[in-house]
Amino acid sequence: MKITLIAGARPNFMKIAPIIHAIKSVQQNGKNVQYRLVHTGQHYDEKMSDTFFKQLNIPPPDANLGCGGGTQAEQTAAILIAFEQELTANPTDLVLVVGDVTSTMACAIVAKKLNTDVAHVEAGIRSFDLTMPEEINRMVTDSITDLFFTTSTFANENLKKSGVSEDRIFFVGNVMIDTLMANKPKFTKPVFFDELNLKEKGYIVMTLHRPANVDQGEKLKRLIDEIVNNVEGIPVIFPIHPRTAKIFTDLGIKADNLFIVDPLGYHEFNYLVQNCKAVITDSGGITEETTVMGIPCLTLRDNTERPETIEIGTNMLIGTNPASIKPNLDKLISGEWKKGDIPPFWDGHAAERIVDQLIKLYN
Structure with a gap:
């Protein structure tokens, strides 16, 4: 064959x-x-x-x-x-x-x-x-x-x-979970992890790249402001997508608990996710990985092609309206986030x- x-x-x-x-x-x-x-x-x-x-x-x-x-x-x-x-x-x-x-x-x-x-x-x-x-x-x-x-x-x-x-x-x-599990022993601590004095479950990972979230500068600023201002000072680590970088730079967004880092390799990124408190993302694939790792995930999208991560896993679809961010972060910070399970197979x-x-x- x-x-x-x-x-x-x-x-x-x-x-x-x-x-x-x-x-x-x-x-x-x-x-x-x-x-x-x-x-x-x-x-x-x-x-x-x-x-x-x-x-x-x-x-x-x-x-x-x-x-x-x-x-x-x-x-x-x-x-x-x-x-x-x-x-x-x-x-x-x-x-x-x-x-x-x-x-x-x-x-x-x-x-x-x-x-x-x-x-x-x-x-x-x-x-x-x-x-x-x-x-x-x-x-x-x-x-x-x-x-x-x-x-x-x-x-x-x-x-x-x-x-x-x-x-x-x-x-x-x-099959993405096959790769995740096969590579888990190879997860590597990013060089900035100790430099930023990050602690296990003591920071949030954020990834944003979809046009609905990043193409309009004012909306991107509102999203990020809502996130960094409602996590009680917890560090937010933002590996910035090239698509997002130019718009973000022009906006001049700054916050004491917001840390911009370069895009990471597979092993480094998943080390970061495995040890974080939560992930905020508009990616589909990351919601699968957080579900298997048992990490709370807030998805800034109005729809998803992976409903099992919501129905079974740790993911919540919170939409693209910045006003929906604070109530969900309040739930996360107070420890009320759902536990979730791993989908069959x-x-x-x-x-x-x-x-x-x-x-x-x-x-």
Whole structure:
């Protein structure tokens, strides 16, 4: 069996890594499973170096299509053209895509037009917000996918409601949690941790990057002011996203308990999260990690594609209105935050289930 694995950005490689490890494991047990790792080049990232692949314990990609930059349409078109050439030159039994980036959708389209099966890992998640490019990518990908590997019962139900038959849905768990658990022993204290005299459960981590929160300077200022002024002086650590940095600098926001730091590597960031009092974010993936770590999470969004982090986990969706921040911080500071639990199959073995299922279907 031959599998082509697609990744377009750093988070994709974190989802692909455990799948590669699972493939290598079954290879050692005599199973005939081969893979080819294709990086579309969708996101150029200077941290996507040999060190990054060594940290994840995976080899560099077999091919880099170099499709970075441009508008949504330009990038989609570039990936369509480049991946068609790649797949024609290197036929496979299955193209496996992960997540919801442009590469996921574009490579799924190419595969189906070349009569190649498509498997989607993280299938079925929905925010039901069509202003999000990722939601379009999810919907289009799932409309032509053959095999659906899901992270939650919510995703299962979304797929069934869209007409997908149950025999094509495989509830396997969350590969990002596989990566989290595999890397937990490697979590590394950031250099600033001791410099700022941070203590376990004595600080808050904040990440903001979505346009609804950061593109309007006055709103970003109100959000941050509400946060730093209502945590009773607890340090707020803000690894600032490049998207946010320029706007933030122009606003001149300052507070004695607000500390701006550069973006962190995977091991450093998760050390910071694992030891914090709470996370305030507008990211989706971080809400999964905080749920597994048992860390309170306040999500500054009006919708989420990961409702299990709210229904089961430690996450609360508090919206993008700055006025909603203080009541929720009051609940956090007073110790009234919900405890939460870990969703089914978020146990570090999702990738093994995926590969086992593929072997049953194709060998």
